[in-house]
Amino acid sequence: xxxxxxxxxxxxxxxxAPSFVVFAQEPSPFVGTYxxxxxxxxxxxxxxxxxxxxxxxxTPSQTRRDLFKVEIRLSTMGSSPTASATxxxxxxxxxxxxxxxxxxxxxxxxxxxxxxHSGGDxxxxxxxxxxxxxxxxxxxxxxxxxxxxxxxVGCANLRxxxxxx
Numbered sequence: 001x002x003x004x005x006x007x008x009x010x011x012x013x014x015x016x017a018p019s020f021v022v023f024a025q026e027p028s029p030f031v032g033t034y035x036x037x038x039x040x041x042x043x044x045x046x047x048x049x050x051x052x053x054x055x056x057x058x059t060p061s062q063t064r065r066d067l068f069k070v071e072i073r074l075s076t077m078g079s080s081p082t083a084s085a086t087x088x089x090x091x092x093x094x095x096x097x098x099x100x101x102x103x104x105x106x107x108x109x110x111x112x113x114x115x116x117h118s119g120g121d122x123x124x125x126x127x128x129x130x131x132x133x134x135x136x137x138x139x140x141x142x143x144x145x146x147x148x149x150x151x152x153v154g155c156a157n158l159r160x161x162x163x164x165x
Contacts, residue, residue, distance in 0.1 A: 032134055032163045034058040036156030038074060051077045056140045056156050061127055068130045076120040089114040090143040098139045098155035105130050108147050135160045
């Protein structure tokens with residue numbers, strides 16, 4: 001059960017000054033996390049799908065119960081062509097496992113992109129609304145140069161981790 005705490009503050013700058021009410025909400029109770037290992041894909045016909053690895057963790061926000069925090073860490077190795085033209089990868093989350101039909105839970109244009117640094121590493125933390133149902137299958141897709149299935153260069157199957165009692 002969620003509780004809201006009402007904090008009432010009165011501004012009395014001058015006689016008859018209006019009063020206002022501020023609502024503060026307790027952080028949501030821990031409802032579990034999703035984790036996954038990012039692997040390169042060859043959906044786009046890439047020659048070497050082994051030159052990318054990383055991780056993704058999705059946790060409930062500590063500030064608002066209707067938000068989730070997504071943390072993505074990525075490493076591209078050697079002469080990987082991934083994001084070579086732009087240096088940026090977009091990402092999204094969709095129901096199903098890697099390779100399943102894409103149905104955005106959050107459109108890639110609404111997420112913070114991964115910027116590939118000169119050493120090939122990238123990291124991003126994004127907080128936003130996600131309609132996740134506990135223990136359902138989800139996938140995180142990485143996109144290069146567009147948001148079509150053939151633009152997917154990496155994917156992670158997300159595994160639900162129950163909260164510890």
